[in-house]
Amino acid sequence: KYGEISNLAKLIQTGPVDIMSTLQQTVEGIADNPPNDKDMMFGPFPTVNRLYGSLHRPGNITIIVSRSKGGKTAVGMYYNLWLAEKYDIPILWMDMGEMSIKELQMRATCMLCEGIVPLFAIEKGRWRENPVWKAKVLSIWPRVKKMRLFYEDVSFLEPMEVISLLR
Numbered sequence: 001k002y003g004e005i006s007n008l009a010k011l012i013q014t015g016p017v018d019i020m021s022t023l024q025q026t027v028e029g030i031a032d033n034p035p036n037d038k039d040m041m042f043g044p045f046p047t048v049n050r051l052y053g054s055l056h057r058p059g060n061i062t063i064i065v066s067r068s069k070g071g072k073t074a075v076g077m078y079y080n081l082w083l084a085e086k087y088d089i090p091i092l093w094m095d096m097g098e099m100s101i102k103e104l105q106m107r108a109t110c111m112l113c114e115g116i117v118p119l120f121a122i123e124k125g126r127w128r129e130n131p132v133w134k135a136k137v138l139s140i141w142p143r144v145k146k147m148r149l150f151y152e153d154v155s156f157l158e159p160m161e162v163i164s165l166l167r
Contacts, residue, residue: 097155
């Protein structure tokens with residue numbers, strides 16, 4: 001797969017660029033005309049926002065990497081659902097198909113319930129048995145109706161096909 005990534009980099013970049021030759025001009029220019037924080041989409045984690053700024057920048061792709069069962073889907077879904085709701089934006093969730101749409105829906109429900117309703121209770125339909133859980137699940141439906149989360153299984157696509165789909 002490295003060769004495919006390397007080929008992609010060659011398509012994007014036409015040659016080496018000396019970024020130091022314009023560094024002072026760039027940094028001074030930003031200080032002279034600071035960007036408005038209100039124009040950036042900051043996520044739910046204050047420490048990440050403070051250290052890195054917005055992880056959702058125009059034209060960028062944020063990739064979360066860890067070993068299996070490391071919580072990548074949980075972090076990514078929580079972060080993106082939070083942004084979708086706060087900024088009223090649609091989310092395109094591209095995944096390698098390890099989880100079904102139903103599994104992603106169950107996780108989204110649990111996250112929107114702020115973890116108050118356990119995942120097992122949502123998956124087994126037992127959330128209605130507990131009055132607190134029932135109230136919490138019922139309370140999220142108006143929020144859910146305003147959100148848009150689109151899912152695309154990209155497990156059968158080559159890297160360039162995924163990029164094409166994103167465009």
